[in-house]
Amino acid sequence: xxxxxxxxxxxxxxxxxxxxxxxxxxxxxxxxxxxxxxxxxxxxxxxxxxxxxxxxxxxxxxxxxxxxxxxxxxxxxxxxxxxxxxxxxxxxxxxxxxxxxxxxxxxxxxxxxxxxxxxxxxxxxxxxx
Numbered sequence: 250x251x252x253x254x255x256x257x258x259x260x261x262x263x264x265x266x267x268x269x270x271x272x273x274x275x276x277x278x279x280x281x282x283x284x285x286x287x288x289x290x291x292x293x294x295x296x297x298x299x300x301x302x303x304x305x306x307x308x309x310x311x312x313x314x315x316x317x318x319x320x321x322x323x324x325x326x327x328x329x330x331x332x333x334x335x336x337x338x339x340x341x342x343x344x345x346x347x348x349x350x351x352x353x354x355x356x357x358x359x360x361x362x363x364x365x366x367x368x369x370x371x372x373x374x375x376x377x378x
């Protein structure tokens with residue numbers, strides 16, 4: 250599926266729709282340049298999963314992993330931009346795992362690539378399982 254998002258609000262809404270459809274054990278792999286909207290999409294996924302009000306989704310670029318409690322279970326947000334090797338397999342099955350900069354991974358249930366286009370951002374969503 251391909252969707253063009255023309256604003257941050259549209260990207261969050263798309264993420265919210267994705268989050269509402271999740272069962273709580275998926276691995277979502279995100280690809281895209283810096284500033285493409287990967288963390289913005291995760292904010293929407295968190296909203297769709299029912300993130301608790303006292304939590305705010307932030308980029309885990311420097312922490313590598315941020316975890317958030319939601320009504321559907323844990324949301325585990327991983328950012329591999331600054332690392333070449335990181336064993337995140339222990340998180341799989343412990344909640345929804347969203348991995349930014351997930352290149353060449355075979356654990357993805359859903360791959361979402363985001364790229365800049367003249368009208369905004371093109372999101373390509375591919376489901377595997």
